[in-house]
Amino acid sequence: MSNQKKRIFQIEAFQNRVVVDPKYAEKTWKILEHAIHEIYNHNASGLSFEELYRNAYNMVLHKFGEKLYSGLVTTMTAHLKEISKSIEAAQGNLFLEELNRKWNDHNKALQMIRDILMYMDRTYIPDTHKTPVHELGLNLWRDNIIHSGKIQSRLLSTLLELVHRERTGEVIDRGLMRNIVKMLMDLGSSVYQEDFEKPFLEVSAEFYRGESQKFIECYDCGDYLKKAEIRLNEEIERVTHYLDAKSEGKITNVVEKEMIANHMMRLVHMENSGLVNMLLNDKHGDLGRMYNLSRRVPNGLAMIRDVMTSHLRETGKQLVTDAESLKDPVEYVQRLLDEKEKYDGIISLAFSNDKTFQNALNSSFEYFINLNSRSPEFISLFVDDKLRKGLKGVSEEDVEIILDKVMMIFRYLQEKDVFEKYYKQHLAKRLLSGKTVSDDAERSLIVNLKTACGYQYTSKLEGMFTDMKTSQDTTQGFCSSHPELTDGPTLVVQVLTTGSWPTQPSITCHLPFEMSALCEKFRSYYLGTHTGRRLSWQTNMGTADIKAIFGKGQKHELNVSTYQMCVLMLFNNADRLCYKEIEQGTAIPASHLKRCLQSMACVKGKNVLRKEPMSKDIGEDDSFFVNEKFASKFYKVKVGTVVAQKESEPEKQETRQRVEEDRKPQIEAAIVRIMKSRKVLDHNNIIAEVTKQLQSRFLANPTEIKKRIESLIEREFLERDNSDRKMYRYLA
Amino acid sequence: MILVDGITLLCNDLEVDPQDIIMLVISWHMNASTMCEYSKMEFLRGLQELSVDTVEKFRDKISYIRSELNDEKKFHDIYNFAFSWAKEKGQKSMALDTAIGMWRLLFAEKKCPLLDHWCQFLQTRHNKAISRDTWSQLLEFFNKVDTGLENYDAEGAWPYLIDEFVEYLNENGINHSKME
Numbered sequence: 001m002s003n004q005k006k007r008i009f010q011i012e013a014f015q016n017r018v019v020v021d022p023k024y025a026e027k028t029w030k031i032l033e034h035a036i037h038e039i040y041n042h043n044a045s046g047l048s049f050e051e052l053y054r055n056a057y058n059m060v061l062h063k064f065g066e067k068l069y070s071g072l073v074t075t076m077t078a079h080l081k082e083i084s085k086s087i088e089a090a091q092g093n094l095f096l097e098e099l100n101r102k103w104n105d106h107n108k109a110l111q112m113i114r115d116i117l118m119y120m121d122r123t124y125i126p127d128t129h130k131t132p133v134h135e136l137g138l139n140l141w142r143d144n145i146i147h148s149g150k151i152q153s154r155l156l157s158t159l160l161e162l163v164h165r166e167r168t169g170e171v172i173d174r175g176l177m178r179n180i181v182k183m184l185m186d187l188g189s190s191v192y193q194e195d196f197e198k199p200f201l202e203v204s205a206e207f208y209r210g211e212s213q214k215f216i217e218c219y220d221c222g223d224y225l226k227k228a229e230i231r232l233n234e235e236i237e238r239v240t241h242y243l244d245a246k247s248e249g250k251i252t253n254v255v256e257k258e259m260i261a262n263h264m265m266r267l268v269h270m271e272n273s274g275l276v277n278m279l280l281n282d283k284h285g286d287l288g289r290m291y292n293l294s295r296r297v298p299n300g301l302a303m304i305r306d307v308m309t310s311h312l313r314e315t316g317k318q319l320v321t322d323a324e325s326l327k328d329p330v331e332y333v334q335r336l337l338d339e340k341e342k343y344d345g346i347i348s349l350a351f352s353n354d355k356t357f358q359n360a361l362n363s364s365f366e367y368f369i370n371l372n373s374r375s376p377e378f379i380s381l382f383v384d385d386k387l388r389k390g391l392k393g394v395s396e397e398d399v400e401i402i403l404d405k406v407m408m409i410f411r412y413l414q415e416k417d418v419f420e421k422y423y424k425q426h427l428a429k430r431l432l433s434g435k436t437v438s439d440d441a442e443r444s445l446i447v448n449l450k451t452a453c454g455y456q457y458t459s460k461l462e463g464m465f466t467d468m469k470t471s472q473d474t475t476q477g478f479c480s481s482h483p484e485l486t487d488g489p490t491l492v493v494q495v496l497t498t499g500s501w502p503t504q505p506s507i508t509c510h511l512p513f514e515m516s517a518l519c520e521k522f523r524s525y526y527l528g529t530h531t532g533r534r535l536s537w538q539t540n541m542g543t544a545d546i547k548a549i550f551g552k553g554q555k556h557e558l559n560v561s562t563y564q565m566c567v568l569m570l571f572n573n574a575d576r577l578c579y580k581e582i583e584q585g586t587a588i589p590a591s592h593l594k595r596c597l598q599s600m601a602c603v604k605g606k607n608v609l610r611k612e613p614m615s616k617d618i619g620e621d622d623s624f625f626v627n628e629k630f631a632s633k634f635y636k637v638k639v640g641t642v643v644a645q646k647e648s649e650p651e652k653q654e655t656r657q658r659v660e661e662d663r664k665p666q667i668e669a670a671i672v673r674i675m676k677s678r679k680v681l682d683h684n685n686i687i688a689e690v691t692k693q694l695q696s697r698f699l700a701n702p703t704e705i706k707k708r709i710e711s712l713i714e715r716e717f718l719e720r721d722n723s724d725r726k727m728y729r730y731l732a
Numbered sequence: 733m734i735l736v737d738g739i740t741l742l743c744n745d746l747e748v749d750p751q752d753i754i755m756l757v758i759s760w761h762m763n764a765s766t767m768c769e770y771s772k773m774e775f776l777r778g779l780q781e782l783s784v785d786t787v788e789k790f791r792d793k794i795s796y797i798r799s800e801l802n803d804e805k806k807f808h809d810i811y812n813f814a815f816s817w818a819k820e821k822g823q824k825s826m827a828l829d830t831a832i833g834m835w836r837l838l839f840a841e842k843k844c845p846l847l848d849h850w851c852q853f854l855q856t857r858h859n860k861a862i863s864r865d866t867w868s869q870l871l872e873f874f875n876k877v878d879t880g881l882e883n884y885d886a887e888g889a890w891p892y893l894i895d896e897f898v899e900y901l902n903e904n905g906i907n908h909s910k911m912e
Contacts, residue, residue: 683889707892713865714824720865725872726889 025064028055029071035116036072039109040079049116057119065124072117076137080106080144088150096158099151100179103141110137142187146195155180159196160203166238167207178242185244197247201254204235208258216263220273222286228259229289252296261297268307275307279346287350301356309360312343316368320375329374329646333382337405340365366412374652376419379410381646383445384426392437399441407448414699416453417666418659425502427461431468432494432541453696463500471495478525491518495526495535509539509562509588512569539563540592548608551628558608559638563588563596568608571626578623594618599640605632606639663698667708670694675718675730683726734770745787746794753837757797758782760813766821801841808871811838815867825861828854835870845879846901853900858893866891 035052038044059068083102090098114121114133121133131139145151159180162172184192208231215224232255239248260267267290268275278286294300319325319339325332343361351357369375383406394402413419430436443465450458471494478493479485511519523535542562546569549555560568566586570577577585583593597618601611610627611618647655670693675681681689686709687702694700709728712718721727734742743750762778764770770778782797784790800806818834819826826834832851839847850870854862869891877884884890884898 684887703892703895706889706895710863710865710891714863720869725869 025059025062025067028059028064029067031055032059032068032116033071033075036075036079036109036113039112040105042105044112052116053118056117060120060124065120065128068117068120069124069130072113072133073136073140076113076140077144080140084145084148084151087145088148095154096176096180099145099155100176100183102145103179103183106137106141110134113137138187142191146184146187146191152195156195156199160200163200163238164203164207167234174241181242181244192244197244197250200247201250204251205254205258208255209262212259212263215259216266221267221270221275221290222273222278222283224263224267225286225289225293228255228293231255231259232293256293256296260293260300264294264297264300264303268303275304276311279308279311282342282346284346284350287346288352291351291354301354305357305360308357309364312361312364313367315339316364317371320368320372326372326374329378329381330385332378333406333409336365336369336409340405340409362412365409366414369409369412370414373415373418373656376413376415377422377647377652377655379406379413380419380422380426382406383423384430387430387437387441387445388435389437396440399438400444403441403445403448407445407452410449411452415659416457417662417697418656420457421502421655421659421662424461424464427464428502428541431464433543457697460500463497467496467500468494474526478522481525482521485518485521489514489518491515491522493522496538504538504540507540507589507592508537509566509586511537511539511562512566514569515565539566550626550630554631555635556630556632557636559636560600561596561640563592564600564640567593567596567600571609571624576623576625579618579620582624596640597622597624601627603639606637608637608639663700663704664708666694666697667700667705668712671705671708671712672717672730675728678730680721680727680729682724683728686728733772734775736768739768739770746791748794751837753801753840754794754798756814756817756837757800757810759817760810761797763813764817767817811871812868814838815864823861825863826867827861828859831862831867839874844874846874849901850897853897857896857900863891866893869894 032052032055035047038047056068059065083106087095087098087102110133114137117133124130125132130136146155159177162177166172181192181196184196211231212228215227219227232252235251235255236248239245239251243251270277275287275290277283278290290304291301294304316339319335320332325335347353347357347361383403386402386406410416410419427442430442436442446458446461446465449461474495475491475493478491485491510516519537526535527533539562544560544562544565546558546560546565547555548558548568558568563586566588567582570582570585574581579597582597583590586593588596597609597611598616599606601607601609601618601624602616607627608630610625612623612625613619615622667690670690671686674686674689674693687705690705691700691702709718713720713728716731718728719731721729739755740750743752743755748754758778759767759770761781762770762774764774764778779785779790782790782793784793801810814834815826818830820830832854835847835851873890873894881898881901886895886898890898
């Protein structure tokens with residue numbers, strides 16, 4: 001226990017100022033300088049991080065940041081100059097390796113130095129806006145190594161040399177390349193671009209220019225494109241392995257320009273191997289390649305598309321004007337279908353269903369199909385052939401496929417109304433002779449037409465089918481209500497509504513007694529149930545089955561036309577008849593009669609009649625006998641069928657005229673419709689609107705439209721505007 | 733009704749030839765419905781318009797009436813009037829011969845180099861009646877389009893017959909009005 005006085009502690013300020021040792025900064029710096037040396041000499045393990053950090057910290061704290069910083073710069077620069085010399089000294093291949101090694105060293109050193117000088121990095125440097133340590137290290141490297149006179153050009157040429165070697169097939173050290181390139185990238189994008197990328201692109205351009213020139217001389221188009229593709233892929237691969245990703249676009253542009261764009265014309269038009277040749281031979285692989293490569297080049301696709309279009313138009317034009325195929329409509333259309341299929345294949349397999357190519361295809365087909373004004377007729381004949389026999393035994397799905405293909409061709413027709421006319425004629429013949437292979441196929445086609453052209457187009461066609469069905473019922477009704485007739489000849493009647501069926505001038509002839517009586521009975525039966533209607537027999541469209549016994553007892557059943565039947569029946573009452581007698585007895589018009597007699601007397605295998613004289617043509621003084629010696633392997637003999645045929649010139653003219661006549665009211669109706677809603681409209685607009693409205697049926701002729709307008713003015717439906725003679729006004 | 737004889741008398745009094753175009757102008761004033769016939773109403777209306785009530789006054793007015801043909805607007809009306817007047821009663825179109833006669837009459841004083849070609853064209857190529865629209869548009873055509881046809885616009889909504897006429901001229905090389 002002590003009796004100590006209480007003492008109050010006082011804290012006094014330092015009485016003597018703390019003077020920093022003037023040599024303090026120098027001493028501290030020396031420590032750090034030494035450390036840097038050691039770091040660069042790979043002797044860092046002996047250093048104490050804590051001590052160095054503290055020293056650096058103190059320097060900055062005591063306002064010696066300037067000294068520290070400039071010291072750093074000087075020291076580092078000196079070291080880098082040493083390093084530079086050692087790199088320069090490296091021989092040959094070791095140059096890059098040495099550079100790489102030293103760079104790695106430098107980075108490691110830089111890391112450590114930065115850590116040590118972290119305080120300065122965070123305080124002094126921002127305050128004075130000086131370059132941070134890490135960046136400083138990179139810049140110094142750049143300035144002293146990369147941009148050193150002896151290294152800069154050597155580095156570039158080494159790199160380019162390696163790339164070149166790789167391009168010529170050698171294997172190079174890609175890892176090393178990657179590191180070097182990454183170094184350049186780390187030094188800043190401008191370093192990468194100026195010191196490597198730009199020259200790289202220039203040299204590459206030259207390389208590919210030369211190579212493409214060589215290739216184009218010795219390779220054909222397909223092989224050249226293969227080579228180009230390979231090179232392109234190589235460059236892309238090169239970028240992924242050791243270049244900056246941003247270089248990909250630039251180098252591929254170079255290849256595209258030098259190898260493809262510059263030679264595009266020559267390649268596409270190369271004889272025997274260019275685009276046209278590829279198209280002709282369905283070289284899908286080559287075409288696909290050309291498509292992909294052209295896509296990369298400005299206007300590349302446009303060029304191929306144009307070449308394809310003009311080739312297709314030319315081929316198509318030849319197809320539709322080729323005399324050989326014009327003789328056979330079925331062949332003609334088949335060729336069109338084949339061509340379409342070929343190009344559909346090319347576009348889907350090689351041109352990846354490119355819509356612009358699809359459009360080019362469509363416009364080309366539309367162009368040349370309509371060059372031949374008989375295309376609508378031929379297409380109808382093709383369909384006729386298919387529906388008569390071509391589709392026999394074909395499965396339902398396949399039928400659909402074929403009809404769909406035909407429909408596609410149909411859509412290209414500009415004169416769809418011409419097609420309708422022919423189709424009606426051919427359909428009538430098919431229905432009346434009962435020669436349709438498949439009712440379903442017929443119906444299916446009608447549905448397709450309806451979808452393509454609207455319900456009005458097909459309403460009459462459907463009417464024809466209805467008539468056939470109704471007639472069946474009517475005939476049945478007739479037979480069941482007249483049971484006494486079952487012993488006599490059987491009558492099958494088709495009642496046709498005039499508006500729906502193609503108009504024919506109705507020419508009646510004298511029917512044999514047995515038939516005319518029967519026909520009268522039918523007429524009264526029908527009119528009994530359908531008052532107010534008129535029936536007229538179309539004797540030029542019917543058929544008959546007759547049983548005949550010839551001289552030696554040969555029995556045959558002959559399938560003949562109604563006219564032929566009338567002629568043959570005359571021979572029941574006479575052994576010999578001369579032409580005039582037959583003409584009088586049957587009242588068949590001369591041209592039909594001659595054809596009819598010719599088919600029975602002058603055709604081998606069907607000559608049920610004998611003619612004197614035995615000439616090929618029917619003369620007015622000829623005499624006819626039954627051919628007692630008639631022989632045929634078959635019991636049933638078909639003598640003359642009413643088959644749809646390609647029209648003769650005069651018939652064609654007639655049909656064309658009728659079509660033109662039919663168009664007039666349609667044009668007028670369109671004009672009136674338009675004017676009714678617009679009230680006032682100028683000349684050019686009317687023409688445009690009318691053409692548009694009628695487009696789905698036919699291409700309206702502006703001159704014809706003008707004539708119709710004048711006719712309507714005459715009939716006071718329209719008038720010209722008083723002040724502007726180009727305007728028309730609707731008169732209600 | 734004043735008919736042919738009466739009209740001949742009238743012409744004598746006026747000292748004009750019945751074929752003179754002035755008769756057309758007078759008929760126009762009367763708004764006569766058809767040539768060679770004047771109803772009483774038409775006659776009186778015409779005289780009223782001309783403000784004449786004696787033969788002398790009528791005779792004096794002749795030169796004035798003749799001059800009316802030089803007025804563009806009046807000529808336009810007279811020309812269009814001529815169509816209904818000269819054609820057959822009850823027909824919609826005018827017979828070709830009548831039309832040609834009328835055109836020659838109407839354009840006699842005017843400078844119309846294409847007129848002869850037009851008439852020739854019609855006689856060789858067309859040979860059918862002339863519709864009202866063609867008639868009226870012809871005047872526009874002669875007025876608007878140069879003899880050289882440089883400003884003829886094929887899209888100009890001209891009647892079809894006029895388009896054919898231009899084609900005819902081109903075919904026969906008649907469209908050059910320049911010196912060779």
